[in-house]
Amino acid sequence: MLNxxxxxxxxxxxxxxxxxxxxxxxxxxxxxxxxxEMPLTVPPEVKERMRAALGVxxxxxLRYLLFLKQFFWVEPLHWLDRLLGTDFGAGQQRLxxxxxxxxxxxxxxxxxxxxxxxxxxxxxxxxxxxxxVAILSARHPQGWFDRxxxxxxxxxxxxxxxxxxLVLIWVLAIWLKWLPSVYDTTLRVTDWASLLRxxxxxxxxxxxxxxxxxxxxxxxxxxAMLDNLRQDHVRTARAKGLGEGAVLCRHVLRNSLSSMVTxxxxxxxxxxxxxxxxxxxxxxxxxxxxxxxxxxAHDLPMVMALTFVFALLIVLCTLLADLLxxxxxxxxxxx
Amino acid sequence: MAERASxxxxxxxxxxxxxGLWVLALLVVFVLLGPWLWRIAPTHIDIRARNQGxxxxxxxxxxxxxxxxxxxxxxxxxxxxxxxxxVMPITLGLGGLVGLLAGYFRRLDGVLxxxxxxxxxLPLLPLLLLMVTLFREPLARHLGPPGGSFVLIVLAIGLxxxxxxxxxxxxxxxxxxxRGFIEAARAIGTRPGAMLWRHVLPNVASPVVVAATxxxxxxxxxxxxxxxxxxxxxxxxxxLGRLLHDAMDQMQxxxxxxxxxxxxxxxxxxxVNAVGEGLREALDPRSGSx
Numbered sequence: 317m318l319n320x321x322x323x324x325x326x327x328x329x330x331x332x333x334x335x336x337x338x339x340x341x342x343x344x345x346x347x348x349x350x351x352x353e354m355p356l357t358v359p360p361e362v363k364e365r366m367r368a369a370l371g372v373x374x375x376x377x378l379r380y381l382l383f384l385k386q387f388f389w390v391e392p393l394h395w396l397d398r399l400l401g402t403d404f405g406a407g408q409q410r411l412x413x414x415x416x417x418x419x420x421x422x423x424x425x426x427x428x429x430x431x432x433x434x435x436x437x438x439x440x441x442x443x444x445x446x447x448x449v450a451i452l453s454a455r456h457p458q459g460w461f462d463r464x465x466x467x468x469x470x471x472x473x474x475x476x477x478x479x480x481x482l483v484l485i486w487v488l489a490i491w492l493k494w495l496p497s498v499y500d501t502t503l504r505v506t507d508w509a510s511l512l513r514x515x516x517x518x519x520x521x522x523x524x525x526x527x528x529x530x531x532x533x534x535x536x537x538x539x540a541m542l543d544n545l546r547q548d549h550v551r552t553a554r555a556k557g558l559g560e561g562a563v564l565c566r567h568v569l570r571n572s573l574s575s576m577v578t579x580x581x582x583x584x585x586x587x588x589x590x591x592x593x594x595x596x597x598x599x600x601x602x603x604x605x606x607x608x609x610x611x612x613a614h615d616l617p618m619v620m621a622l623t624f625v626f627a628l629l630i631v632l633c634t635l636l637a638d639l640l641x642x643x644x645x646x647x648x649x650x651x
Numbered sequence: 652m653a654e655r656a657s658x659x660x661x662x663x664x665x666x667x668x669x670x671g672l673w674v675l676a677l678l679v680v681f682v683l684l685g686p687w688l689w690r691i692a693p694t695h696i697d698i699r700a701r702n703q704g705x706x707x708x709x710x711x712x713x714x715x716x717x718x719x720x721x722x723x724x725x726x727x728x729x730x731x732x733x734x735x736x737x738v739m740p741i742t743l744g745l746g747g748l749v750g751l752l753a754g755y756f757r758r759l760d761g762v763l764x765x766x767x768x769x770x771x772x773l774p775l776l777p778l779l780l781l782m783v784t785l786f787r788e789p790l791a792r793h794l795g796p797p798g799g800s801f802v803l804i805v806l807a808i809g810l811x812x813x814x815x816x817x818x819x820x821x822x823x824x825x826x827x828x829x830r831g832f833i834e835a836a837r838a839i840g841t842r843p844g845a846m847l848w849r850h851v852l853p854n855v856a857s858p859v860v861v862a863a864t865x866x867x868x869x870x871x872x873x874x875x876x877x878x879x880x881x882x883x884x885x886x887x888x889x890x891l892g893r894l895l896h897d898a899m900d901q902m903q904x905x906x907x908x909x910x911x912x913x914x915x916x917x918x919x920x921x922x923v924n925a926v927g928e929g930l931r932e933a934l935d936p937r938s939g940s941x
Contacts, residue, residue, distance in 0.1 A: 334769050342778070346785035474924045476872040478879045478895070479913050486906050582771070589776030593876055597899075607777060608880055611784050623781055626774035634772060 320642045320649055328635050335627040336387065339620060340380050355414050355614075362412065369409035386411055387624060391421050414615040423618070424603065424625055431602035432629075435591050437522045439580065442529025446576075449530070450537035451564055457542060465534065472531025477590040481524045481597040488520060495519055501601040521594045525587060536579040540572035547571075574645040581637035584630045661933040668929020674922040678915075682728035691719040693726040693889050714908060715901065727891040728915055730884070731871050734805060735923075738870040741809025743863050746816025751847055753817065754824025764821070767814050775811045779873070782807045783882050796885045804883060808873050816862045823855040857934035864927035868920045875916050891916050 354363050367373075369390075371382040390408045397403055410419040453462040472480075489497035496517050505511050544550065545568055553563045592604030599605065603622060610618035642649045662668055696718055706712070712720045753763035783803060790799035827833060836850050877883035878892025886893070891912045898909035 331769060331772055335773060338773065339778070339781070342781060342785065347789045470924065470928070471921070474868060474872075474920050475917055476876055476920070478876060478892075479917055482895070482902075482909060482913050485902065486910065490903060490906060585771070585773065585775050588774060589876075592776055593880065596880060607780065608882075611780055611882065614784070619777075619781055619784070623774060623777040626777045627772070630772055630774055 317639075317642065317649060321639055324635055324638045328631050332628065332631055333384075335631070336384060336624060337380065339623050339627075340383050343616070343620065344376055358412075358414060358417065362417070365409040366412065369411075387621075394419075394421075411617040411621055413610070413618045415610065415613050415618070420618045420621040423606065424621060427601055427603050427606050428625075430600055431588075431591055431595070431604065434518070434521050434525065434594065434600065434602060435587055437518070438525035438529055438587070441522065441526040442533055443576070443580075445526065445530040446534035446537055447569075449534040450541060450572075451569060453534070453538045454541035454545065454568070455560065455564060457538075462538075465538075469531040469535050472527045473535075477524050477528060477593045478597055480527055481520065481594055484520050484523060485597070497598070499598050499600045501599075517598075521598045521600055524594050524597075525590050528590060529583065529587065532583055533576055533579055537572055537576050540575040541568050544568045544571045574641055574648075577637050577641045577644065581634045581641075584633050584637075588626055588630060658933065662929060665929035665932055667925040668933070671922040671925030671929065674918060675926065678728060678919055678922070679732065682725050682732060685725040686722070689719075689721055689725065691722045693718065693722040694887060695719070695722075712905075712907060714897065720908065720911060723889040723894055724891075724911060724915060726889045727894050727912060728919070730801075730888075730890045731874060731892075731916070731919065734801070734808070734874045735867040735870045737801075737805040738809045738812065739863050739867055741805065742813045742816055742866045742870075743859065744813075745809065746813035746862070747820060747859065749813065750817040750820025751824060751851065754821040755828065755843070755847060755851065760821075763817075767817050770811070770814050773811070776876070779807050779811060779877060780880070780882055783877060791885075797888055800884045800888070804874060804877065808870050812866060812869055812873070816859065816866065819858050819862050820855055823858050824851055827851060827854055857930075861927055861931045861934060864923060864930055868923040868927065871916065871920055871923065 354366065358366070369382065369386065371379040374382075390410055393404045393408065394410060410421065412418065413420045413423055416423060449465050453465050456462060485497045488495045497520075499517050499521070500513075503510060503514055503517070505514050541564070550563060550567055553567045554560075558566075591602065592607060594600070595602045595604035596608055603625065607619065607622045609615075610622065710721050714720060714723070749763050749767060753760045753767075786803050787800065790803050793799060794802060833846070833850055836846055841850070874883060874890070875892030875895070878890045879896050881896055883892055884890050894912035895909055895916075898905065898912070902909050
C-alpha cells in the first residue's frame, strides 16, 4: 500500500509542475506584462517587493522558477510559521491580491471550506443516490426502472449546472418559496436552528452538483455491474442457490465498486468547474465566486493562484481516489 | 453513397436520435430562417415597450430595454450553433492527430497519452476563464469585438476539449492494428502515411463521428457557461448564455426571460446528445446483435 502511495505521489508532482508551467506560459503569452501592471492602489514599496519576488524584467525560465518558489517554498514556509510560531518566512514577499492587498493564500484559505463542503457533500449524496439506482437498473436491464433512470441520467449529465440551478431556484425559491435563493454568508452555525438554516441554504447548490454526480456515477456503475453479471463466478453464485439480491450486492456490486472510484476521479475537473458556476449562481462565498470577482477586477495574482489551487485540489483528489482504488482492488495494489 | 444510405437506415429505428434530429432541424430553421421572417433587429431598443409579456407585437416578450426576445433568441441560438460547428473541426483535428499517432506509433504512445492525461487533470473552467481575460482585449483590437471574442472562445474551447476524441481513437487504432488487412497492407510495403490515410482512418470514422457529435453538445454548454459568467462575448452581443446572465437580476419579476434561453440551451444540448447516443447505437457493431 505504501509502495502504491509513493508511486502515485511521484506521478502527482510532475503533473503539478506541468500544470503550473501551463498556467505560467499562458500568462507569458499574453501581450504586455499582466503581472507587472499593478493598480495605483498598491503602495510603491509593496510594488517594488512584488516585482522583485516575481522577477519582472528577468528572462522567463528564471521567472518560472520564482513563480514556483512562490507556490512551493514561500507559501509553505509562511504556513509553517503560523503553525509553529517560527519565522522562516520573514522577509519573503508573498503574493498579494490587488483588490484587498492581503496575501492571496490567506483569502483563499478563508474560502476553501465552503467549496470543499459543497463538492464533498455533492459527491457523498451522489454516491448514496447512485448506488441503489444502479443496483435496481442492473437487476432488470431495459426494464421500466432502467429506462426511466437512464433518461433521467441523460438529463442529469447533459444539462449544464447553471440551468438545473436556475430551474431549482425558480421552482423551490420563487414559486414554492421553500428555500432561500441567496446564500447568507454571514450565518454562523452556533445552535440547532442556525445549523438548520445552514443546511437549508446549502440544499440547492449541493442538489445541483449531486444531480450531475448521481447521473454520471449511476450510469458507469450500472455498466460495470452488467459487465460483471456475465462473469463465471456470478453463475456459480446463482447455481449454488443464492438469492438474486445477495448475488447482486455481494458478488457483483463489490467487484464493480472500484470502477466508481475511477468515475469520481475523472469527473473531478467538471465538478470543480460546476462548483464555480453554482457558487456564482447561489452567491456562495467559495473559491469559484472569488475567481469570478478576481477576474472582473483584473486581480491577476489572485486569478493565477486560484487556478493553481483548483489544479492542486484536482490532483490531490485524484491521488486520494487512486489510493482508494488500490485499497478496493488488490490487483492495482500489487500490480 | 451506399455507406451513407446504410447509416441512415441504421439510424432510422433509433427513436431518440430521430426526435433529436427533428428538433435540431427545427432549431436550425428557427435561427437561420427566422430573422428573414421576423425583421426586428435583436439590438433594437424600444424603451417604451420594455418588460412586456407575450403579445402579438412581441410573441416572446421584451427585455428591460425593450429589445424583442424572439429576435434575441434567434441571434443567440445562431451564435451557439456557430461556436459548436467551429469548435468541432479543432477538436477532431487535434484529438484525431494525437489519437492516431499515439495508437499507431508505439514510440509516441507514452508521451502523447501522458499529455492527454495531463490535459484531463487540468482545471478547465478556471483556465478557460484565464485565457478569455488575458487575450480578450488584444484580440478584439485586431479582429473587432465580436470577431475577436468568437475566435478566442472557439480556440479556447477547442484546445481544452480534444482529449476524449484522442482517447477513443487511440483505443480504436490499437485494436485495428491487430487486424489482418492492416498486416497485409504492411506486408506489401504501404508507407505509414498512406496506411493511416487509406486503411486506418476510414475504419475508425464511426466512433469519431459519435465523439464529434457529443463534443458539440459540450461546446454549446461551455460557451453558454462562459457567457453566463459574464466572460464570453461582449455585453451587447446576444448569446444564449448572455441572455440568461442578463435575466438573472430580475428573475423574481420576469422568470420567463431567464427560462426561455435556458430552455433553448437545454433543448439544443439534449437534441445533440440524443443524436450522438443514437449514432453510437447505430454504428456500434456489437449493438446490432442484441
